[in-house]
Amino acid sequence: MQQRIRGPAELAQFIRPTDEEARAIAALSERFRFVITPYYASLMDPEDPECPVRKQVVPRLAELADPVGLADPLDEVAHSPVKNVVRVYRDRIAFCVNNECALYCRYCLRKRMVGDEEWTMKRAELQIALDWIRATPEIRDVLLTGGDPLVFSDERLEWLIRALREIPHVEIVRLGTRLPVTLPMRVTPQLCEMLQRYHPIWLNTHFNHPKELTPEAARACDLLTRAGIPVGNQSVLLAGVNDDVATMKALCEGLVRMRVRPYYVYQAQLLEGTAHFRVPIERGLELFRALRGRTSGFAIPQYVLDTPYGKVPLDYPFLKGREGDTVVMESFDGRIWRELNPLD
Numbered sequence: 392m393q394q395r396i397r398g399p400a401e402l403a404q405f406i407r408p409t410d411e412e413a414r415a416i417a418a419l420s421e422r423f424r425f426v427i428t429p430y431y432a433s434l435m436d437p438e439d440p441e442c443p444v445r446k447q448v449v450p451r452l453a454e455l456a457d458p459v460g461l462a463d464p465l466d467e468v469a470h471s472p473v474k475n476v477v478r479v480y481r482d483r484i485a486f487c488v489n490n491e492c493a494l495y496c497r498y499c500l501r502k503r504m505v506g507d508e509e510w511t512m513k514r515a516e517l518q519i520a521l522d523w524i525r526a527t528p529e530i531r532d533v534l535l536t537g538g539d540p541l542v543f544s545d546e547r548l549e550w551l552i553r554a555l556r557e558i559p560h561v562e563i564v565r566l567g568t569r570l571p572v573t574l575p576m577r578v579t580p581q582l583c584e585m586l587q588r589y590h591p592i593w594l595n596t597h598f599n600h601p602k603e604l605t606p607e608a609a610r611a612c613d614l615l616t617r618a619g620i621p622v623g624n625q626s627v628l629l630a631g632v633n634d635d636v637a638t639m640k641a642l643c644e645g646l647v648r649m650r651v652r653p654y655y656v657y658q659a660q661l662l663e664g665t666a667h668f669r670v671p672i673e674r675g676l677e678l679f680r681a682l683r684g685r686t687s688g689f690a691i692p693q694y695v696l697d698t699p700y701g702k703v704p705l706d707y708p709f710l711k712g713r714e715g716d717t718v719v720m721e722s723f724d725g726r727i728w729r730e731l732n733p734l735d
């Protein structure tokens with residue numbers, strides 16, 4: 392964390408930044424800062440600006456040309472009963488415990504807050520949020536997110552999880568973290584030993600491309616799963632990064648080999664500065680349709696659009712309709728099947 396890359400000169404030790412990338416780093420320094428871990432930078436192709444790892448974290452001037460992007464497309468501020476708690480559903484919350492990540496993804500949904508001092512959570516503010524959870528008995532599932540909860544020290548994270556465990560109605564604690572991808576050495580045996588004292592702990596991480604499935608990342612996920620923590624993956628569908636069938640299939644099958652369940656793939660939001668990442672939903676539907684029947688069912692994540700009203704599953708319509716007592720459906724390879732299915 393201390394050795395993170397913060398400017399073009401440091402970045403040049405890993406890649407040859409194009410003029411456009413260098414100008415974008417300067418032009419965007421006030422709007423959404425640029426920080427990368429040396430580990431993640433080492434995964435970049437030094438010569439190819441189209442490298443899918445590089446595209447996720449190195450600024451582009453295209454970020455300045457997005458006429459429709461919003462700062463808070465999910466209206467999270469309006470869903471926040473206390474600072475950094477987002478409640479869309481009755482029984483679960485996202486608790487943004489800090490504003491720091493190991494690096495800043497250019498398409499981050501919370502770019503309005505990550506890396507911004509205003510959103511730092513002091514101990515007293517964490518306590519206010521804990522008090523709100525304790526006073527809200529419907530909350531059975533707490534997602535610790537941010538920012539990234541694994542940026543906390545083990546001691547601070549344990550303090551927080553222990554406090555949640557002392558609330559009788561909190562049944563599940565989930566961690567949303569990209570550190571297994573961006574700084575996998577953060578996942579230590581000591582961390583896992585601490586976490587497993589507070590089960591049930593679940594964890595979702597965020598791999599977007601097969602290049603990120605390194606031996607270091609596999610070791611981090613292995614330590615977590617051996618500690619009894621189910622590890623899932625949430626990707627974002629990103630143009631030029633993972634929006635083709637071969638890449639998505641390689642990502643999902645690689646995750647399964649690491650015993651990480653491909654869980655969600657999010658449609659990129661109407662978020663400021665991200666027009667160049669968005670893929671039309673119809674293309675996304677075709678992509679996931681093409682995976683069906685061509686890999687294990689549990690290797691296919693649910694494609695979803697997050698909205699201020701909650702997640703909407705985006706499914707290719709394999710069910711085509713009804714003909715009398717039969718329903719008509721399409722198989723994965725386009726053949727039509729009629730299943731007898733009377734209504735009464």
Ligand code: SF4
Nearest residue numbers: 492495496499538569
């Ligand atoms: S790791 Fe997650 S929260 Fe942090 S910048 Fe990336 S997408 Fe945003």
